[in-house]
Amino acid sequence: MLFVARKNLFSERTRLAISVGGVALSVFLIGILLSLYRGWDKKVGEYVEVVPADLWVASEGATDFIQSASVLPGFLGTQLRFVPETETVSPLIVRPLALSRAGGPQDRKFDVQLVGYDPAIGLGGPLEMVEGKSPPGPGEIIIDEAMSDRYGLQIGDQLLRGTGSLTIVGKSAGGDFVFTQVAFVTLDTAADFLELEPPSQRTFFLLTLKDPTEKEVVAKRLEAAIPGVMFASGEEFADETRDRVLGNVLPMLIVVLMVAFIVGLSIAGLTIYTATVEKSREYGILKAEGFTNRFLYGVVFEQSLVTGALGFLAGAGLTVLLAPFAQDAVPQFVVLIRWQDVASIAAATLLMSLLAAYIPIRRLAKIDPVTVFKG
């Protein structure tokens, strides 16, 4: 069967190229979108997930790191220090900001998630320093290396907001949220720079517990004891952040993935169908010679599967080859290729191949072998 299928396929190289190209384009689109989504998913939650806190404390209803309007009184930190299960309490001031570089165009703004932390505690500060000094001093800021790469910011540059300015003294890693990056200052610098009123207000508190396995129990107890405040684990908080940031992207992504699948299916289906129609007489000859419908279906299936396999290899290869270049060209193009996703795309391609063969097979079933005797 494979012999006939392969011969039929490769005898029409232009059609094969179109068919494989269609599947490859579809696989490429699906692959690149899926890996882009995975890349974003990883980046967006990474900082929150990696910060070694057992519990995140926020205003009730403020469930994510990026868009939360959490406002907590400073004295809550003192209260939390008296909780017997608590080991460390670290206050954070977090605000999304648009900054510009001194000496650069004023209309060129950089989105930053400013994090004010207590350098004496360290929890919630830079995850990993790659250059410069840490902790920052008054009026100083540590930016993420992704922000430095993206906007060409260097140590010594000054970032402006209104009349306030911050001097870059270091670069850290692990704070890239794709469309914004975390930048670190001290709590006092944050309160001054943001002109907080009262300056003691905080956005979050990070807690470490003496027994981290107790975090669910502690969270429930504290939520009951302190109205208007919520306690969440790092994983929960990271998931909420991902949902908030990527939740609007996901439905669009699913639609585009479906369109990509339909494009691949349509091109493969049409080319296999036209190939089957053109070869109707030859399939009739095989029927006359006593080959069963099952054999003929097998030939069409194999053509479809070979097309799908070639398209998958070409599309997956393109994804793997082009993704790093795209990432270099567009910093927001953060991709993560997982073997599970490659397997899923392979399964989708298999489904595409089977569906593409369905209509041609229905046509095959109707071919009357007697017609081959008509001149």
Added chain:
Amino acid sequence: MPSSEAIVSLQGVTKVYGSGETAVTALHDVSLEAGSGEVVLVMGPSGSGKTTLLTIAGALLKPTRGTVQLCGLNVTEMSETRLASIRREKVGFIYQNFNLLEALTAFENVRLVASNGALDREALRNRSMGLLDTLGLGHRLNALPKQLSDGEKQRVAIARALAKDPALMLADEPTANLDAKRGHDVMELLRQKALEMDKAVVIVSHDYRIRDIADRVVWLEDGRLRTEL
């Protein structure tokens, strides 16, 4: 010499296409037999029912009435699957338009039809190559149909029909696309091979020039076997 045992036997075969007022009777009560090593030529004008007769004899079409036996098996009421199996094992076809698979070489066209599971890969290869060689196509094994002359195509078609070692060979206007000499040569070759390999051969044609290769010639007109010539 033809043997007395009938490989194919049509008894009282009638074929009606359509129904009611639009019904057309293609064959009227036709009876015909062909035995091993016998070449029967069915002649007649266009539209006389020759191809219908051939397709019924080849288990491709069921008669409206009458019975058809192939190698002693009554194929009249067999299922499509069983008929396909009978065709695969016992019937070799030679077509007017050669009907070779365009993507396959001469050798592959023959080997594909020969691959009915009875032979291993090596035997299959040897048989296919041997047949093409004896038909004078040993040097054209890897040629695609579009690279072959019409005469060569028809010889490949004969090799393909012989490849599965069928008891019965059916040829539909096999010389229609060949010039007189080449047509005759090819039919002579078919007759020679059929005799060597003890096949029953039924040829339908309106080419009077090939009548000398047949052991028996019958005349079909308006769906009726008129005379044995």
